[in-house]
Amino acid sequence: MDTPCPPAAPAQQEAAEWYAVLSSGEVSDQEKSDWQAWLTVHA
Numbered sequence: 001m002d003t004p005c006p007p008a009a010p011a012q013q014e015a016a017e018w019y020a021v022l023s024s025g026e027v028s029d030q031e032k033s034d035w036q037a038w039l040t041v042h043a
Contacts, residue, residue, distance in 0.1 A: 011042050 008016070018035050021027060 014038065014042070 018038065021031055022035060
């Protein structure tokens with residue numbers, strides 16, 4: 001029996017998006033700065 005996964009919380013979704021950006025290998029200084037700001041708020 002397959003059970004659906006519950007939807008991700010907004011912070012979890014954002015974290016997944018940041019993971020994709022940061023693991024791309026092409027991260028700009030602005031993206032690094034934006035990620036640090038996001039991380040401070042969502043630690």
